[in-house]
Amino acid sequence: MQGTTFITEGDQTDTRYMALLLEGEVTVENIVVSRSTPVTVTVLGPGSLIGEMRLVDDRARLASCTASTDALCAILSRAALEKLGSDDRARPPS
Numbered sequence: 001m002q003g004t005t006f007i008t009e010g011d012q013t014d015t016r017y018m019a020l021l022l023e024g025e026v027t028v029e030n031i032v033v034s035r036s037t038p039v040t041v042t043v044l045g046p047g048s049l050i051g052e053m054r055l056v057d058d059r060a061r062l063a064s065c066t067a068s069t070d071a072l073c074a075i076l077s078r079a080a081l082e083k084l085g086s087d088d089r090a091r092p093p094s
Contacts, residue, residue, distance in 0.1 A: 006073075007051050007065040009038075016078040018051040024071030026050060030063040043068060055081060 006019075009030050025045055029038035041063055044050065050065055055078050 002067050002070050005064055005066040007061050007063070009061055009064040011061045012059075016055070017075050018049060018055050018081075019073035019075055021046055021048045021050060022072045022074055025068040026071060027066050027068045028063045029066070038064065 021044055023046055025043055026048070027043050028041045028050075030041055031037075032039050044065075050073070051061070053059075054061055
C-alpha cells in the first residue's frame with residue numbers, strides 16, 4: 001500500500017527476509033549524520049531486490065524502504081534461502 005514503510009533503518013528485529021519488487025515503486029531513504037530528515041538514496045522499480053544485505057551480513061537495516069505507489073512484493077525468508085542453498089537441485093551438475 002502506498003506510503004507504507006516496510007523496512008526501517010536501524011531495525012534489528014524481524015529482519016529474516018528480503019523482497020523482490022514485482023509491481024510498483026519503493027523509495028529507499030536513510031538518515032545522514034548531520035541531518036534530521038531522511039535523504040532519498042534511490043527509487044526502486046519492478047525486478048529490484050530489497051533487504052537482501054540483511055540476509056547475508058546479519059547487521060541492522062541500512063535504510064528505510066517505503067512504498068511510493070501501491071506495490072506487490074514476493075518475500076524470501078532466510079529459512080527458504082538456506083533451503084535453496086542446501087537443495088541438490090540448486091547445485092550445478094558435475
